Amino acid sequence: MKILVCISKTPDTTAKIAFTDNNTKFNEAGVQFIINPYDEWYALVRALELKETVGADVHLITVGGADCEPIIRKALALGGDEAFRINADSADSYYIAAQIAAHAKEKQYDIIFTGKETIDYNGSGIGGMVAELLDLPYVSIAAKFDLNGTKATINREIEGGEEICEVSLPVVVSCQKGMAEARIPNMRGIMAARTKPLAVVEPVAADTLTSVVSFELPPAKAGVKMISPDNVAELVKLLHEEAKVI
């Protein structure tokens, strides 16, 4: 069994969001970068659980510059076996998916896990695009993944509930909360990660179909209007007359 986990570098959840260069670049000053939480807590850990229960080689892939290596090393420290960094910078999901698909085509994985989205671009696009480029089935926003031989049973979130589906491997799955319990790397894992293979691979030719023109911050809130707990009727009145939401 071979599993590929797609890893993205994102700013920490609590990072202050600001932009530079006339609002065309994310301001990285003072920002800590982490593995995209959905990639780490759910996609990677579920892959590691499968490695422990049914046996699997867990490969990691990221598309990005050398600054992605600390997070890939962390993913190795958690238990990944081998890592691949596609040496390219791009924010376009099609370009990134094309790189992952080219790698996966060569290596023939049984399962490709991604997070349900990244917490920076929130595109939720990579899984579906990789599946399409490889002509594989795709199950999105999965909360549970069970394996029985070469058949997977997956719980997928839908509006107001869940859908339980079955699919034969190989499959691409995007993961959310529920898939696995987050882990932290231990010292043995950290030491072992230093010697695990991390291959730097040059990108394949692929088109970039979108580009970021600029960023902007939402308009500042006018500030909270406090209402006395003894006068809740005033709140109802404001919600009707001022905010016009009831």
Added chain:
Amino acid sequence: MSILIFADQTQGKIKKAALEAVQYGSKIAAQLGTTATALVLGPADDTELAALGNYGATKVLHAADARLHEVESTVYTKIITEAAAKENAIVVIFPHNFDGKAIAPRVAARLKAGLVAGAVSYPDTSNGFVVKKSVFSGKAFANINIVSEKKVISLIPNTYPAVAGSGTATVEAFAPAINDADFKVKVVKVETVSGDIPLTEAEIIVSGGRGMKGPENWGMLEDLAKALGAATASSRPVADSGWRPHHEHVGQTGLTVRPNLYIAIGISGAIQHLAGVNGSKVIVVVNKDPEAPFFKAADYGIVGDAFEVVPKLTEAVKAFKGKG
């Protein structure tokens, strides 16, 4: 040339987010001097299909094939791209809901179309094809230029509320070239909570946090929600403690919601929670702790004990509705 909109249905009823997408697509069609075609897959009756004309579609393609009852991304992609070719669509639009997130990226890859997932604006075509989208979990926006000839956009629900007009659409049966082997993922069971308003479509949400102290106290929030015609939700610790089901969990690891009104009771407002609700138009926070960070993101705030404030608020809402 046309604009194609994927209008998803549930149990034969077109979803609210899909009506918004149809309206959005028809306005883009007008902007580009073309027409909008809505595509409905699976069961839907004629009244429901024709009603899409009220939201600006001039044509509705309907593939009634019973096998399309549930969404299967492989086969849906095949059908949508076939419809896009038939209609000569230059832009394909999806609602940015669970179905849209599952299918839009596949369709984009198949059409080799640039994707803007989570759009919150109409395209600016003055210099390229620039669409604003939500990024950094709602903490910022990015203006994205789609440079490919074909384009795919998914629209965040509740961005442009659907308003029915008086347009009409012709409904055309559509028989896509699919066979059983195209269905790769088999749905064996669907578990939905019947009767509830799906949170992602709710206009008003009453949400409770740890400050509610226990699941036995939720009746109070349900009463308030009922008076307002709202859906109920919860913060992560509440879902993690099993006080409320996971599908009600709102926040970074749960659902992202954008109601007109979000009322947070006993939720302190951690950044992860805000990431799921900061697209709400109006936020009301009720919390005992005047230092709760949520007050900074709120429009209206009450510092007080939920157990005293909520019943009073419910009564005030009932009194207001009685008058209205």
